[in-house]
Amino acid sequence: MSVLTKIATATRARIAHEKTLLPLAELQARLSETRQPQDFAAHFSQPGFQVIAEVKLASPSQGDIAPQLSPTEVAADYLRHGATALSVLTEPEFFKGQLDYLSTIRAAQPQAPLLMKDFILDPYQLYQARIAGADACLLIVAMLESSVLKELHAQALALGLTPLVEVHNAEELTQAASLKPRLLGVNNRDLKTLKTRLETSKELAPLAPAGVPLICESGLVTGQDLKQAQSWGYHGFLIGTSLMRTGQPGQALAHLLKEAHHA
Helix, strand or coil: CCHHHHHHHHHHHHHHHHHHHCCHHHHHHHHHHCCCCCCCHHHHCCCCCEEEEEECCEECCCEECCCCCCHHHHHHHHHHCCCCEEEEECCHHHHCCCHHHHHHHHHHCCCCCEEEECCCCCHHHHHHHHHHCCCEEEEEHHHCCHHHHHHHHHHHHHCCCEEEEEECCHHHHHHHHCCCCCEEEEECECCCCCCECCHHHHHHHHHCCCCCCEEEECCCCCHHHHHHHHHCCCCEEEECHHHHCCCCHHHHHHHHHHHHHHC
8 A cells, every 4th residue: 555545544534533523514614714815826936946845743754854843933933044935734644744733833924825735635624724824735636536636626726725736747747737727746756665856857847837837846955956946947846854854944944045046
């Protein structure tokens, strides 16, 4: 069983349980009390080093990364040191995330562009994202049947969320392009081996639909990596592990951006 299959199974069980605690109708009723999401994609319309810095305590490939850090403090640290936006892990079993991390960061950072990083399989999760204060959500093509992907993409847009549609190969990219996405992410991680390969971003960039901002995800470690990906046409960079594991993610981000500008 692949790690993605394990995550999907756990996610379905989690959502089923959460629906019993807070039915969809109650979530929907809370929408009127929440802020309107901002246009997340607009932050990536221009070339540059626009980093989506990730609040990530653990992962299946790395285990514990920075369990000692406070997500709210990490978020503030990232923003002080040049992050364009934040990605907040909310998946609890494999990534040790929590939905509360997202809502707490939103309360502390009312203006910050926030992406809810989770494995979205059910429209219920989109409502959770909105209520918690997200501006954007992740839709992973590899996890979703074509009809479900289309439904979730449309529902996210209807709720004012920007879907970051994530692909790993050319076949998934073709499927993603049919949605006319506002934001497209290329993940360099091989889902079978969990190893990263930056060349994936190089190979897929020419196949992407024109005019859609591209986000390079996973395996970005050095300023040279960012500079290289920028030369391939990427406007945004989602970075988590390499920053978090330093124990001083904000300073690590500042160093990375400085390195990229001088690469």
